[in-house]
Amino acid sequence: MPFRKALSFDSPAPCDTCPILEDSLCLPLPEKQRNGVRCMARGRLVPQGQPIFEEGEEVGFFASILTGVVKLFRAVPGKPAQIVTFLYPPQFLGYTSGDVHRYSAAATTEVELCIYPRSDFHSMLEESGGLRRKMLEKTDQDLELAREWVVMLSRKSSYQRVAGIIAIFAQRTQRKAGTNLRFFLPVSRADLAAYLGMTLETVSRNITILRQKRLIELRSTREVVVPHIESLLAEADMLN
Amino acid sequence: MPFRKALSFDSPAPCDTCPILEDSLCLPLPEKQRNGVRCMARGRLVPQGQPIFEEGEEVGFFASILTGVVKLFRAVPGKPAQIVTFLYPPQFLGYTSGDVHRYSAAATTEVELCIYPRSDFHSMLEESGGLRRKMLEKTDQDLELAREWVVMLSRKSSYQRVAGIIAIFAQRTQRKAGTNLRFFLPVSRADLAAYLGMTLETVSRNITILRQKRLIELRSTREVVVPHIESLLAEADMLN
């Protein structure tokens, strides 16, 4: 796969092996336009930790996430940055109606992107009603998530938030249905703290408590086993 | 105005006197479809405090807000509800891609709505690309607001949040540009607290502090004068 090797330069979009085809932006397009997208799209591999775009920067491109996890965050003067969301495949990255990015984005794991130059994407959006429908759907989901997070941040204790985020990651990385999930945390404690709106120390303490209560096990600092996801969700008051 | 008198029953949409025409959903529609909307839309007057729809309820209609202020909130077991956003004209209310409302909505002031039955609106959305563009734009704005609020809630002190929300209300209700804004708070202290994610007492205390610092004046509990909006914004760390 030549795509995998291209670290600094973009390659042709890897449409033949697209990992998110079922839920991609391309699928709703008619054949002709899909080929148009194929032409304008580029593949890009972003190493772990690397920035993708910065808050305040002019919007140059949008992107679909093919693999990996991206964090979207806002710097806050005098305080640690606030992570606003973690984005997984097949989510869309960087869309704004404005000209300027309101948040910074960076790769928390190695990330594969499918890049669309801004102007190309906008004219595509003008032409295709199906694309617009898809974008509306995705934006609506993001809105729902952001509002969930507002509730999470202001009405839950630090313990509940930590329990909750681990349960969320567990479910997202879930291989098969059923209990006893084992997965790899794609983010550091510092990133968890920045997402949960608390300090790294408090995250750590609560993880310890969860471990003592046997609600989670740690194989290593990043490798988590959740013996019973419902218990964990209950702890976070997230059943229903 | 017959519309104003209709409290319990819906009236024909008051399109001739539509207060939000410039930024309405109707404007982007071609003449023919606009008449279609006229047919399906109904006016509704909701008294202060009345619910508009409830979380968990099946989505029956969407609505544009013509006048007044609506709160969108989520009940949290064992705690006060969390208000997720306040909606002003010409914002759109209740849109979800799902079948069920995820939040409750209620009128914080008397509210005039323009109601669209769900199925009619959906088929309209299928037909009109312009409408879809408008909806995408609005949803994107809402997303932006929700994410702003995530940052507000998790990175600002209670004092900053109170200063910030008053500044926001001041700017929104602003008659004319310039300093020395005077306006009417459209919400109770309890609603402020539910929005800011804190207690009513803490809201009150911080208002007192702002008053002592001469950053605001209270003519009555709900009538606020902001002598110098920039100072207030600075206090909330919201300049730039």
Added chain:
DNA sequence: CGAGTTCTTGACTCGCCTCAATTTGAGTGG
């Protein structure tokens, strides 16, 4: 003018942050 609601103020408590010290883990070179 009273009765109920809404708002303010006070005293006390507790959860989370701060600062600081270890401990663990990952990467490097001998």
Added chain:
DNA sequence: CCACTCAAATTGAGGCGAGTCAAGAACTCG
């Protein structure tokens, strides 16, 4: 493979901001 180094994570002690509980003041409406 092990010692060394640096970053990441855990653990501890102490302080402060915001919550809780409770009283009193100020509005609103009949």
